Amino acid sequence: MKKSLFLGLFLLLAAAGFAQNIRDVRINEILVKNVDNYEDDYGKRIGWIELYNSGHAKVNLGGAYLTVKRGDKTLTYRIPKGDARTVLGPQDYMIFFCDGSATKGVFHTNFTLDQTGYIALLDASGKGTAIDSVMYNVADQEPDISMGRIEDADGKIVFTKLKMTTPRATNELEEKVPHHELFRQMDPSGVGMAITAMSVVFTALLCLYLIFRTLGKISVGIARRKEIRSKASQGAAPAVAARKGDALTSDEIAAIGLALYQYENDLHDIESTVLTFNRTAKAYSPWSSKIYGLRQLPNKK
Amino acid sequence: MGDNIREFIGFTGFANVTWGHLAMILVGCFFIFLAIRFKFEPMLLVPIGFGILVGNIPFYPGMEVGIYEDGTVLNYLYFGVVKGIYPPLIFLGIGALTDFSALISNPKLMTVGAAAQLGIFGAYIIALQLGYTAAESGAIAIIGGADGPTAIFLSSKLAPDMMGAIAISAYSYMALVPLIQPPVMRLLTTKKERLIRMKPPRPVSQLEKILFPIIGLLLTAFLVPSGLPLLGMLFLGNLLKESGVTRRLAVTAGGPLIDIVTILIGLTVGASTQATTFLTAKSLGIFFLGAISFVIATFGGVMYVKILNLFLKPGNKINPLIGNAGVSAVPAAARVSQDVGIKYDRTNYLLMHAMGPNVAGVIGSAVAAGVLLGFLGS
Secondary structure: OHHHHHHHHHHHHHHHHHHHHHOOEEEEEEEOOOOOOOOOOOOOOOOEEEEEEOOOOOEEOOOOEEEOOOOOHHHEEEOOOOOHHHEEOOOOEEEEEEEOOOOOOOOEEOOEOOOOOEEEEEOOOOOOOOOEEEEOOHHHOOOOOOEEEEEOOOOOEEEEEOOOOOOOOOOOOOOOOOHHHHHHHHOOOOHHHHHHHHHHHHHHHHHHHHHHHHHHHHHHHHHHHHHHHHHHHHOOOOOOOOOHHHOOOHHHHHHHHHHHHHHHHOOOOOOOOOOOOOOOOOOOOHHHOHHHHOOOOOOOO | OHHHHHHHHHHOHHHHOOHHHHHHHHHHHHHHHHHHHOOOOHHHHHHHHHHHHHHOOOOOOOOOOOOOOOOOHHHHHHHHHHOOOHHHHHHHHHHHHOOOHHHHHOHHHHHHHHHOOHHHHHHHHHHHHOOOOHHHHHHHHHHHHOOHHHHHHHHHHHOHHHHHHHHHHHHHHHHOHHHHHHHHHHHHOOHHHHOOOOOOOOOOOHHHHHHHHHHHHHHHHHHOHHHHHHHHHHHHHHHHHHHOOOHHHHHHHHHHHHHHHHHHHHHHHHHOOOHHHHOOHHHHHHHHHHHHHHHHHHHHHHHHHHHHHOOOOOOOOOOHHHHHHHOOOOOHHHHHHHHHHHHHOOOOOOHHHHHHHHHHHHHHHHHHHHHHHHHHOO
16 A cells, blocks of 8 residues: 555655646747758758757657647657757757658658647647647748747747748847846845845744744743653652752863863774783694794705 | 887976976965975865865876866766765765754854854955956855865855865865954953853753754755755765764764865866966965955854844853854864853853854855855756
8 A cells, every 4th residue: 555655655756746847848939831941850941949958958859739720630749759969958959851751751740830830748648738838820920930939028028020041049139138247236235135035044043043942942931841751750858958069160061072072082992002921832733833844944964 | 218218208397397387386385384294284285285286297298198188087077076076975974074063052053153144244345346347256255164075065066166266265265264263352351251151062962963953954945945965965974973873874964074085176176277277367366255254254243143142141151252253164263262261261161152143054054055055056
């Protein structure tokens, strides 16, 4: 019972882990009419889909589906399992060429992009909510003008026509100012950072202080109650009132500390020199006798 | 034959040596001298000093021996520094070696550990004004936490090019804590304050010791998840020690493991200081800011205790000489409190009290590193 419970829990966590990983994948860019743009591995120019892993872990896309029409097997492509190239690295890109040919390899889909104006990425079940999907107007597509996800002026992510195609690269063409430089621009003197960071450090340690002050009080209370109970159980034993001078002085604590240190560190299990009164004697054995190991000189008579 | 000999000579260190290499070799020898003669952090300065010698042996580029050349042995060992693997392993060992009892018995000392982190953020402000980028300033500022592994961890993320100089600076000033801190402590305290006797710490139950790493991790890591590698390993090491059922693991983490990682981190950080990358004006600035940050950290800790004393009843007051121990140079900073305190009262032992802020400083600097990484990391 316990084993099956653990197994079930493990499978659930594993499934959740898989789902969480593949859900980081996005349809990042598409090019429907490829006239003079990115070539496939056969040197042909055909429409393509770019997938992007926005997560920080590798994702194996093997078994997942790309479709331009849900429920239509002829317009749905299952990415083959067992090919190491379908593993998409963190923050990495992968291109699928859409030439409607299922015989040209792993990265060629059995549909084209000018059929429905819809693309979806589905998980290995091929059912349920799409991991990601985009819609576009086929008639509006211009040669070598791709569509992709990009941040608009309001900071919202939109799927729109891009100024230039960016296969296997980010769609953001403007160089981003590093995060720390933005922070510096906001707080050039560093005082804001100092105050905020010190507040965080203080909050963390202050919370620890409050928790352990409370715990300490509880612990001391419990210890006192135990002491009273043990005294009560001893019954006739005379109660000794704690006097003010009972607390150990610093000298006493230091002496106890030194004694404990010496006890812990300066004792030897085996002394380096052993004094013994036992008589030492070597048992004779011809096997270890030197005389038998030496060549005998010829006896001159 | 003559060509072969000329080629061989061209590959030797003598043919490729520069004044920079010789200067760095002298620095390495000086570190080894400090460690052996004066016993300044010998466990760190001997491998670092020797690493400086290793890293500054001149060689013909392309011989695949240098630490910055892909695929070399030293490059593989350096991977643990670049990717921030060694510092959390050292924190695991520190956790397994640290007794938090002094802190648990007098938890208000935790806030002293927070106050001493002022050194980090003071140095951050100055570094910004000196023209360093925000990321570089954050990496340099962490020297003020007086924690070598944390400095390496953060600089590997924020300013990898400066990591060698930052690590060397952090470890050097940690070794020099007995020289840097006492004048600041004496300057900020009166004789009466230095004689304050603190209450002996109460005994701490096993349950409290077990709860400390668990609550400590949950609280600090929830607040600053970017500090998780350091905080997680620190508290795991401590739980191994305090749980009482994983003695072998605690002994390994606090003994052979930390020793192995210390050798590797010391050697590779030392070797990363090749003259060509290390001898720059920026490195000099790092050393200057490192010294300033230690002074500010000591100032922050001591002044905080003095302010705190204004609100504490007589008998509960804290000796401000333990304020310096809020930096996380364990146990060097606590020993400084003891040494300075005992000069004014031979029977006033501050070591056990100073260990409280000292270990709080370890937590504080890891949290501060997490905050800097959260704000300034990509």
